[in-house]
Amino acid sequence: MPLARLASVTTPTAHLGLGLAAVGRPGYITLGRDRDLPAERTVEALRERTHQLLDAAYAQGVRYIDAARSYGRSEEFLADWLRSRPGLDDVVVGSKWGYTYTAGWSTDAERHEVKDHSLATYERQRAETDALLGDRLDLYQIHSVTPDSPALTDRELHARLAEAAARGVTVGFSTSGPAQADAIRAALAVTVDGEPLFGAVQSTYNVLETSAGPALAEAHDAGLTVIVKEGMANGRLAEPQAPEALRALARETGLGCDAVALAFVLRRPWAGVVLSGAATVGQLTSNLHAPAVDLDDEQLERLTSLAEEPRAYWERRGQLPWH
Template identity: 70%
Template sequence: MPFTRLASATTPTAHLGLGLAAVGRPAYLTLGRAAEFPDERTVEALRERTHQLLDAAWAQGVRYVDAARSYGRSEEFLAEWLAAHPEADDVVVGSKWGYTYTGEWRLDAEVHEVKDHCVDAFDRQLAESRELLGDRLDLYQIHSLTPDSPALTDTALHARLAALAAEGVTLGFSTSGPRQADTVRAALELRADGEPLFHTVQSTYNLLEPSAGPALAEAHEAGLTVIVKEALANGRLAGEHAPQQLRDVAAAAGATPDAVALAAVLRAPWAGVVLSGAATVAELHANLLAAATDVDEPQRALLEGLVEEPEAYWRHRSGLPWS
């Protein structure tokens, strides 16, 4: 893993990270939320849940934690946990800017987040992230780049990003949508003083939507650390929501569907870190078993039959309810 702070993590589960999207705010785009949060989702309840997950992840050797300005109070919860755990100085902290949380801690908010990749948004959100995370901010990523994002062409923004990198913060970007591969390749072309502007890329990649794979392999070859998000497809590859083929393979492997789905991504030679988006400690422990899960070639062939067309996959994702 070229990203130096991540490369130094040597625990058995170092290639699995914890994403805080599901626990930093009361509503999220994931199936099964009612079962994960049967009680009232107050700020205090989600703070406690986040700290429990961080405790469990740390104990199991997870060393990368992923937050974002739009993940409600995820940075705040993470900062509190870090302050209370000085022994966790090897935890690598990534966050993202480019979306503003607008849900006002409501499940029924009309709009939960608003996208803005302009320079002013970067300046404002960097200040907010630094106020909470201080010098623990290792990686700062543009949130959900798409081919039409102004962040790909805004030279004033590129200068701001380069200045941040000069201060020692690693720069990255995340992608979304059916044209992730195009976005990755466009971002790889960006330079600052002749050097690549970005050193990490975070993309959606899973058994249903693997279309970004070739571009992520190119990013890896170019020296970027690849971080995989939504490896469980917003809950579609876990528990009762998993397709029958995945359940069959999991049963044959003596594992759970989520562990098999994560293991399939971990096997990609370019995958630096694969994120668990667990919302409960039990889910996290199940996800972490992916590090010791494997399937044989015939079973892998069955999993290849789950692939959907990118447009269909992203259309389905956009129709998932915030809950």
């Protein structure tokens, strides 16, 4: 599978990837965007910021880049970067379909994205992704599968996804919400002609939301590449709003709260790729110190104690404003 190429990368940051959710569109729910992004969030300003991040990530050993149809113009920005820097054949590209971006490059739209896991949406968005990324696409994921998603039972959709897999694209899915574990286990049971359909799963996992851990371990054991998103809990684990226990550990290690939080995720044996959602090069550089954080069992236990009840976590996430 294309993601297996990550295993051959020998830099310390091989298992850290860069997600473009925060810079592909002017509005998102991550905290601190007023501070992190240019005052004028024009298309060209965010294209330039995305390219700066991609250059810095590649220079520091990052080889997996994550986009989505609903991340504004993230696929376009990534495609431009790849075209302008030929020869980067070791970059692994993932994207997602299932949400349509509807904000019209505004931060105060009534709806920023619309979810639809139908076959018609897959066909439309796959054509859109192909037009931008073409044969650079390695992984195509169903965006935010939940246990009641029709994507888990639509056999015609499964057949089309299997066709894509036969042509060399890894088919995956991402999850969100308090029932991530149920969605993961349901997806593991999806087969086409007796063969498992999915080769990768991307889920939210961080010190505040650990409920998907056992199911992600099962997915890893079943042969799926596990990608972790929202390791920083949409900014809740960054200074200055990070919990005191995390800030104390950061002081002990001499590194940032972000590096400690991501190190916690990197210690999971099933975590294949852990995404940085950095919006600035400084944030990215700090995130990439995570592999250097050596947490002992007592420190890990202190972080584990910060976990919230899943429904409470997702309710709070749902209240974060788009800004």
